[in-house]
Amino acid sequence: MAEETKKPASDETTPPTTVADVPVPEKESTPQPEPVPVPETPEKSADPVTEETDKEKTPVTESASFKEESNKVDELPNPEQKALAELKELVQDALNKHEFTAPPVKEEEKKPEAEAVAIAVAEEEKKEESAAEEPTTDAAPATTEPVKEEPPVPAAVVEEKKETTPVVEEKKEVPPVVEEKKETPASADPSETVEKVTEKVTADEEDGSKAVEEIKETIVEVTATSTAPVEEDAAVPAEEVAATEEEVSIWGIPLLADERSDVILLKFLRARDFKVKEAFAMLKSVVAWRKEFNIDELLEEDLSGLGLEKVVYNHGVDKEGHPVCYNAFGAFQDNELYQNTFADKEKMDKFLRWRIQFMEKSIRNLDFSPDGICTFVQVIDLKNSPGLYLYKKELRQATNRALQLLQDNYPEFVAKQVFINVPWWYPAYYRMINALFTTRTKSKFVFAGASRSAETLFKYIVPEQVPVQYGGLSREGEQEFTIADSATEDTVKPASKHTVEFPVTEKSNLVWEARVVGWDVCYGAEFVPSAEGGYTIIVEKSRKIAAANETVITNNYTAPEAGKVVLTFDNQTSKRKKLVYRSKTKSSD
Template sequence: MAEETPNQTTTPPPPQESVVQVEEVVVTDVPQPDKTTTTVPVERDSQPQPYEPEKKKPVEETVTLETHLSKPNNADHTNNIPEFIEESTKLSDLPENENKALQELKKLVQDALNNHHFSSKHDNKKPPQTTAADNKEEQQPQEVVTETKPDAAPAKTEEEHVETKKEEEKEEEEKEQVTETKEEEAAVDDDGAKTVEAIEETVVAVSSTVQPQAEEKASEPEATKEESSPPLPPEEASIWGIPLLADERSDVILLKFLRAREFKVKEAFTMLKNTIQWRKEFGMEELMEEKLGDELEKVVFMHGFDKEGHPVCYNIYEEFQNKELYKKTFSDEEKREKFLRWRIQFLEKSIRKLDFNPGGICTIVHVNDLKNSPGLAKWELRQATKHALQLLQDNYPEFVAKQVFINVPWWYLAVNRMISPFLTQRTKSKFVFAGPSKSTETLLRYIAPEQLPVKYGGLGKDGEFGNTDAVTEITVRPAAKHTVEFSVTENCLLSWELRVIGWEVSYGAEFVPSSEGSYTVIVQKARKVASSEEPVLCNSFKVGEPGKVVLTIDNTSSKKKKLLYRLKTKPSLSD
């Protein structure tokens, strides 16, 4: 379902620990299965589809899902591959060999534009060197006319030209004989000399007239050819709204294809050419204008940014548990094709909002929620996902900054054990996995609380506070009480919102005036907040005198808790 997304940190915990503070598993640390015969199609830099091995019992491993997904303590695990770090898109930062590869690819692209290779469906059937052929035509115009014009007219002209030359030679011989004869007769008769001179001038004039006419007839087909096929200007080709070779943004796009093919220039060029051809056949520009409905807006959606500025795409598999939605999306081939077009359209619109300038953010972070995922039980979903992943792999290189899998079920680890040997190190380094109890904690490592949706443990939602209102994070130790104070010096309306991940703690709020003669005002009576209650609490208090608002969090549990809060003030008119 997701790419490339499809493609784009902190260092993962050491593999030797069986229990870690942050629940994260990099695919590279999953040991390779012994004697595995099942082969699973894998997408480079795109989200692997969540499927389960057919009739295969769960792999036994030391994983406690109630608390975390731990890394297996395997003695064979000696290689710890660091998490993926994006390379620079600035030309000045490129190593010499990568810059050289980029320049070579740009030359191939320019040649293809000059020869209109991107606009042709069957480039492999055309002569690879059109320029050389044109030079041959200029050097040997008569031969080119005969070979490139198979009709009878040029051939007939050539024969006439040969016959004309033979007639000229005969006339020249006759002329010489007549001249010699007339010269002898000229000594006898003056009138005869005048006649010979007149005949000689006539023969020469006719001979000189026939030769230019023959040459003119021979050159007519070549002139006609030049007039009928004038040199065409270079074609224009664009991808994701960026014209190729028009500016520096094109270099950033070409780098994606080079990195996807490990800087093998010819392979990168082939991938680029195939991608442009696929986009034309798929009708990409027409697709961007299609109205495909909004039934799937809860399945895949964009929300906020990560801590490095990447836009974040959420893929929610649980939504396909809705039987009506599932049937409407995957029940037949036509519906699955519509789903594919919708998914590609969604991705295209997201990509065109990226910044392709050198140094800009041009990759996407994908969060894949596997909670209640249908898994392998849904054949139609599996087929649609497989098809989508193949298209993303072939036509959307290097658009994934990170793939974060949350609420990972036990069977997904087994799948990853099987597919790990088929993944490249680059792809593996982009994967992060978290079980149900550690999903929020893992997401908060990469996404700020104000950008993270409430559903996943953040404060990002529509309301009085926006995604730009910063959130403060505090860890409350077990069996400890923590207080937060907001000092106020003037009349205002003070608003705040807070949440404790998992709650099960006591919360209270009060206003304490600065003057000794004033009384403390209870804003929120202390009470224990259960985990089943509304995850985010919002309060406000109209301040009429200097003082402070004090929030109290009493963690009586044996586990540490994550406290998130933010506040804002508004001027208050005096009564």
């Protein structure tokens, strides 16, 4: 049996471990399917899942680094800077024209209205044609009588009437303009005017060319008077729009107000691969949805008391400062909680509003400055969840609706998405839904089975920030240690003893806490004096801690003399164990 001795050191590094790991049953010889886009997978080439992932998803694996793009405009590549400038121009133009507040429903309603106007115009044209023909036929007998006495006159009058017909037809272009104002009476005036002019010409026996000029002049005057009010009315709203600029805020940040707006616009551009028009369309859609969903009112709505605090919650930050959001839908195994949340449509809608409210409040705590943190790390705990998704239709429907809303209206808010306690069959399910995600989204996914969940989280989050139920040291209530007290990670090899030593001085009080992920090891503590011939004092008798009793061991010891406290971890299993511990010394009273 091998034996190891380990002294705590602040600069001690954690041995490399494979973070993403989905357990595969020993009886199955076929490796589990793809896609596990985790940057750490090359470290364990023997894993069949990793090998398949590397072969089939090479682009995703290469892009799956945990580094985010810069939000500083001067550090962006030239094409991205150009795309941002173009998007800002489109946004500015939309603000000037009040396009963000214009209700989209009215634009759709314009189509049937336009069709109705076109039909009305066609009917009016038919009426005008018939009205124009009636006076000419009536006037013909009146004008033919004097023609017999004076032959030159009828010739002029006939020419007059032949020319008046196309003149009346020229008026057909006017009714559409008049119809925009919904004023139809103007169509009757030109025909009457033509009659009067024709009669006057025949009575006075004037030259034919003069009569034609008079008719044309009369019609022009009528059209001018009918179109003038339309131009005046159309010009008024244009001046009003130009005088005021629309103000639109999203997530509490006014668009184009300062550099924080650039960070938000970059989210939309990255979500659409820097396609400016698509990013602008998405931005308008999000603004319209927020107005429809009444986000400002939702923020003030009291949705407490639903018992969902342990379903979705924020806890600590990762190593780069991103807030960490945990999603544990296995909590819905509680039938009472499930019924209170999904019993009917009203309760499901309330759950959806609660989830959006939670997202909005979390976003308000982010820093949208170019140097700030404006994304989350999402941890999705699949423990006890798959059965719920398969057999609980209400939960599946509600979560799918929430997921769709989050994907459509909250672009680029996830820096990393870590799936833990993944069941062995989940990769096959993921392959079926793989096409729903973009390559950029899939590059943020990390999958870990139950045996590797803690190690996966420790890759991105320090143990003192990880909740105790996920293998970390963070617990609720007042504790001896806080998140400011750093912890050390170590590994207990299979079939071996591992010791950790804490040096102490005379009459000093040493406090420590430790845990082994999964436990199933023997643990004990003793004090060994520095003086030769001193006696070893047993602080904690060696005992086996089962996996079911996975807890954090906390203890303290006041040393009577200088020496060291030695913790012993005896791992008799065939699996290596993750060990986390920390200590501090306090002066004894």
